[in-house]
Amino acid sequence: MNHNTPLSPRPLHHLSDVQRRVLTSAQLRSHGVTAAEANGQCRPGGPWQQVLPGVFLLHPGPPTSEERLHAVLLYAARSPAPGTAQTIPAQPGAQEPHAPQPYAEALITGLAALTLHGFSSAPPLPSLDRIDVLVPRLRRLRSTGCARIVRAPSLPGGSWITGVPVAPVPRALADAVAELSDAGAVRRLLTEAVRGGHCDPAAVVRELTQARLLSRPHVVDAVDALLAEGRAIAEQRLYRMVREHGLPDPVWNVDLRLPGGPHLGGLDAYWPEQAVALELDTRAPRQDEDALWSEYARKREHLERLGITVVHITPRKLRDSAEQQATVVRTALMASNDREPAAYVVVLPR
Template identity: 75%
Template sequence: MNHNTPDAPLSPLPRTGFDRFQEAIRYARTEAMITGLAALSLYRFAAAPPPGMIERIDVLVARTRRLRSTHQIRVVRAVEPPHPVEIDALPVAPVPRALADAVSALDDAGVVRRLLTEAVSGGHCEPGAVVRELNRARLLTRPHVVDAVDSLLAEGRSIAEDRLYAMVREFALPDPLWNVDLRLPGGPHLGGVDAFWPDQSVAVELDTRAPRQDDDALWTEYTRKREHLERLGITVVHLTPRKLRESMDQQATVVRTALMAAGDRQPAAYVVVLPR
């Protein structure tokens, strides 16, 4: 079995929790992993109970396994189980999958919101990965989950915007106009962008969309706006939260290259810039 390793070392698991988790894995035997609230406790989520306080341990196995739940162990099945992360020598489901399995058994809106928000603000994963798993588990029909997802996406956008500000500052890019709307003089609204350099006609747009049931419509609207701006001679640089987190230097180079290439392009159409 291939295991991924968390980026940062975690403190040792208390023995009482460790023994119970080991017992759950031994019960499920091969190709099994801890998931749900138990997994989030292993990731040291503040919003999850500590390992020793987990009443029932969720264990993720392949759908074809013949295994029954017990009083202390809940068997969760997957058509294609993900690659586990190894924590304290235990196989653990990745955070997005563990969150979905935890949320499926929770009715407390406050707990669900705190878990989802901590996943993003704590740097465990991107909002899109969480929403994909919630959608796969058909949890986006539950009102308290939808409300929590809205908070999650707002948190994810705020973090991505902070990273964009940091990129401009740390890599000494020219100061743009932040969070503006673009409009043709006396004409239609062209849409909002997260950063705009009017002298070079370069815009940056953060793609913080998440795959939800209306994703196709959102993607169509986003593509239409981008194509319209580019027909007017405005270069649109598309950045995702993950790219900013994992390769900020490369994204800064992309933006710098677009700014430097402005002199080689035909002049862009004049647009009115308004605060958003």
């Protein structure tokens, strides 16, 4: 028997090429190869090799990056019942595999996942000594060889990229950052996540908070840069929304005050004639979120008592449904004719 010899008459058409080269001991047994025969093929100079416990590569020579990914998944995945295929919680728009996949309860995460998501600031797969794989917390597995086990209470919704299940960007970022001490590398990854449109800053900060990474100074610095980057991008989208959807020009980035009275707060856009204010909600889920939200709520209530309509828009809504948000603003502007005149306020540049 060698690596070119068919394992058994059982058809393999449901497997991809790489899945025919990387098989578990259980899969080999299902094709009539005993443990003794598999071990015999892996002797020095033999045609096969064992790359991880219970996972065999059916050719000599170093594994490719694709083979390493599949080997790590096979090692970490829960063995499915015979005749069943894996399903993973899918994100909206995520593509499902076209063939059965033996990767139950396992997702590629960390730097390898970011590379698969297309991050230019993540290292190429061949340069990674270890590949992070996310599994449920109660799975009894240990890191070994090129597989590093990362645990989660439950698996997040993933997506299929090049035939492997991959964790969503925010989770992959948190798992990557947990292993990085280079402040520059952390900042580049977080910045690309937002600048490249992979996810919103709030989603990243939420994952970093849950992973208890915000106690690390270099991560906090990177998050501050991330939030600034996210706000700048959201502001650009807001300008574009006003321009492309034919809204009247507001005054941008202003402070409101009562004549001779207190400061009412800053706004991203304000239409004085219609007394409509717009505020970008760029809060991130951090420890002071409740206090910050209370401040937002107090400012909104105060302005509305003065007859000023306040529209809150999140960066995600601007990104995903700009036309709908423009309709919300237009409706508020048109409704101003049916309201009592607002109190006079002083508008100052911010």
